[in-house]
Amino acid sequence: FLTTVLVNVLPLLTLCFAVQALSFLFFVAHVKNRGRTMPILAVVATVMFPPLLYPLSLLGLFDAVFPIRERMGNK
Numbered sequence: 001f002l003t004t005v006l007v008n009v010l011p012l013l014t015l016c017f018a019v020q021a022l023s024f025l026f027f028v029a030h031v032k033n034r035g036r037t038m039p040i041l042a043v044v045a046t047v048m049f050p051p052l053l054y055p056l057s058l059l060g061l062f063d064a065v066f067p068i069r070e071r072m073g074n075k
Contacts, residue, residue, distance in 0.1 A: 018053045020060030031072050
């Protein structure tokens with residue numbers, strides 16, 4: 001039972017954390033007053049090259065676990 005649950009939840013969590021990472025990239029672009037070009041290119045690259053979901057999901061996990069946005073927003 002646990003194996004079935006994990007096999008079904010892992011792609012969902014990967015996608016959710018990748019979306020979290022993409023929103024973090026848009027946040028960084030906004031805080032640093034840069035254009036939206038780089039985050040949009042990250043979105044396009046992720047759609048065109050799906051293995052990028054895994055490093056992005058790791059970034060999204062770090063964004064969710066550690067207060068990275070708070071540290072960037074206070075400066």
